[in-house]
Amino acid sequence: MYFIxxxxxxxxxxxxxxxxxxxALGAAPVMATGTTDTAKSDGSSDNSSGEISWPKGxxxxxxxxxxxxxxxxxxxxxxxxxxxxYPASITKIMTAMVALEHSSLDETVTYSKDAVAQSYGGTSxxxxxxxxxxxxxxxxxxxxxxxxxxxxxxIAEHVGGTEENFIKMMNDKAESLGxxxxxxxxxxxxxxxxxxxxxxxxxKISRAAYQNLIFAKITGTRTYVIPxxxxxKDSTYLNNHHCMLNYYHTSRYLYDYCVGGKTxxxxxxxxxxxxxxxxxxxxLVCVVMCAQTPNHWLDTRKLLDWGFENFKSVKVSDLSNxxxxxxxxxxxxxxADSSLISVDDSSTIMIPKNASESDVTTSLKKxxxxxxxxxxxxEFKYGNKKVGTCQLKANTSExxxxxxxxxxxxxxxxxxxxxxxxxxxxxxxxxxxxxLAAAIGIFxxxxxxxxxxxxxxxxxxxxxxxxxxxxxxxNNDKH
Numbered sequence: 001m002y003f004i005x006x007x008x009x010x011x012x013x014x015x016x017x018x019x020x021x022x023x024a025l026g027a028a029p030v031m032a033t034g035t036t037d038t039a040k041s042d043g044s045s046d047n048s049s050g051e052i053s054w055p056k057g058x059x060x061x062x063x064x065x066x067x068x069x070x071x072x073x074x075x076x077x078x079x080x081x082x083x084x085x086y087p088a089s090i091t092k093i094m095t096a097m098v099a100l101e102h103s104s105l106d107e108t109v110t111y112s113k114d115a116v117a118q119s120y121g122g123t124s125x126x127x128x129x130x131x132x133x134x135x136x137x138x139x140x141x142x143x144x145x146x147x148x149x150x151x152x153x154x155i156a157e158h159v160g161g162t163e164e165n166f167i168k169m170m171n172d173k174a175e176s177l178g179x180x181x182x183x184x185x186x187x188x189x190x191x192x193x194x195x196x197x198x199x200x201x202x203x204k205i206s207r208a209a210y211q212n213l214i215f216a217k218i219t220g221t222r223t224y225v226i227p228x229x230x231x232x233k234d235s236t237y238l239n240n241h242h243c244m245l246n247y248y249h250t251s252r253y254l255y256d257y258c259v260g261g262k263t264x265x266x267x268x269x270x271x272x273x274x275x276x277x278x279x280x281x282x283x284l285v286c287v288v289m290c291a292q293t294p295n296h297w298l299d300t301r302k303l304l305d306w307g308f309e310n311f312k313s314v315k316v317s318d319l320s321n322x323x324x325x326x327x328x329x330x331x332x333x334x335x336a337d338s339s340l341i342s343v344d345d346s347s348t349i350m351i352p353k354n355a356s357e358s359d360v361t362t363s364l365k366k367x368x369x370x371x372x373x374x375x376x377x378x379e380f381k382y383g384n385k386k387v388g389t390c391q392l393k394a395n396t397s398e399x400x401x402x403x404x405x406x407x408x409x410x411x412x413x414x415x416x417x418x419x420x421x422x423x424x425x426x427x428x429x430x431x432x433x434x435x436l437a438a439a440i441g442i443f444x445x446x447x448x449x450x451x452x453x454x455x456x457x458x459x460x461x462x463x464x465x466x467x468x469x470x471x472x473x474x475n476n477d478k479h
Contacts, residue, residue, distance in 0.1 A: 052359055052383035055310040055352050060299040063290035064199040067303045069313070070207050070276070070283040072388035074350040076307050081200035082181050085289040088264030088272045089124065089147045090202060091189030096140055096218070097209040098169050099155050105137035105214070107158070114163070115154035118188060123149050126238070132231040141224040143188075144262065145238040152188035163187065177204045191268050202287045206274045210260075210285065219260030219276065222246040243297060244275055253297040257304065259283075271296040279308045282350075312353045316380075316390050317345040319357050342393050349380045349388030360387065367391065 057067075057077040064085060067077040075081070111132040119125030124147040128134075134142070136155070143151035153163060160166025163186070170184040179201035185194040197205075209215050222245060226236040240246040241263045244255040257277040264272035273296040275286045284307050286300045351360065365377040369391065376392040 052355075053352075054383070054385055055306075058302045058306050060288070060302060061291065061295040062288040062299045065286070065288045065299060065303060066199040066203040067284060067286050067307050068203040068207055069311070069350040070210055070285050071313065071348045072350045073207060074385075074387045075200070075203070076284070076311055076350065077303055078200065082198050084181055084196045084198055085272070086191065086195065086266065086269035087189050087197045087202060087289070088266045088269035089189045090262045090264040090272045090274045090287075091184065091187065091195070092143050092147065092152055093209050093262050093274060094170050094173065094184065094205050095152050095155060095187045096144055096215055097205070097212060098166070098173055099136065099140065099159050100212055100214055102159050102169070103136050105135060107136045108133050109136055109139045109154050109158045111150060111154045112157055115150045115157060118149040118153045118190070123190065125150050126226075126236055128154070129231040132229055134226065134229055138226045140218055141221065141238055142226065142236075144218050145221065145224055145240045147241060147263065149188040149190060156187035174201065174205065177208050179204055189264060189266070189269075191266050199287045199289050202274065202289070203285060206276075206285045206287060210276055210283070216260065219262065220245070242275070244300065253294070253301070255301055255304070257308070273297070273300055275300045275304065277304045282308065282311075282313050284308070310353055311350050313348045313350055314357055315345070316343060316347040316349065316388070319360060343378060344390050344393070347388065347390030351382045351387050355382060359383075365389070
């Protein structure tokens, strides 16, 4: 009887749990996102400060142009950024970056017959001879300042073993930087139908190169002297050809804030130009391609002036929509213990000067970094415009301890407007409900046993008392 009642009770609990679980499974998935502001379907963001707008850029004559903030990677201006063009000698920025990553400055570079042949036909050179020996540092200065084609070829042969292998290294590096419309076919940029890039890809390459301090020093050097070599008894004097940095033939285009860059020209490519400029703690890189001389100088100055005038750099730590301790990511934003994940306080974003920091939204991205301590990226947007990223770093080496390991590794998923962390809350609810049901069942079962034992003891006790009483009555009757 009591066991039958218990079974009915337990069945009711299990049935309730099943119904609850079914309702939960029929609900829409719940996503924990890193976005601090609600985005509208048209891509704009809700904000109380008014309409979000991006400053209108100047008109330029170059066929393609990109202005980028070096620190954050924010594209401030673009004109046909993905149109393919011949880069000419701005190719040498990639050559220098790959060489610096795979060699030391004191290594000896020997100039081969193939390398020296690159100086024939009136191309840019410093007249090296077959078998000439210079250091890697001297060769880099010759390539970057005088745009010496034989220096680029000799560097490629030295670093890659062969020119062909070095070209593969260049293309692999471009791909790793997110370049999607680039194919290099030589290390110096001489005319080649299979050698092309875009203004946007070239800006990515130039930004990455400038983060190398040795490259930044070389590209910002106005003059340099190569000492006598085994083939030249006299020193070789070099001048930087970038007219916004150095007095080279004319002072007309000198620009006070210019800190480096690279020129390029062929008949097919027309004028190409990469320029770095610094002002008030901000560093910009400008790329113009397929320009008629002197528009590459004029367009670059116009874009740099516009960029410095219309944008401001903001530290990530100064954003109000992060946690109170801005060096940590709190549990309210990302479901993680603030002691486990940290954000680089030195990271910056670039937004219009009249913009409010509260209009900046954030989302989480899977990091492709080879650094095992980097477990994700925080991406910042102003309206629809990406204005910077910063790395999220784990304070221990166990990646699986953090809530970013279940993010999709595909950063280019076009079906997803923003990356998110998916929390499987339904399994948690079901497990909790089943655990509760089991606990209730065990409780009822134990209570049933307790009641049964207690009743049995009471019955035995009552029966015993009855027998004693009956015996007393019988004894009384005998007397």
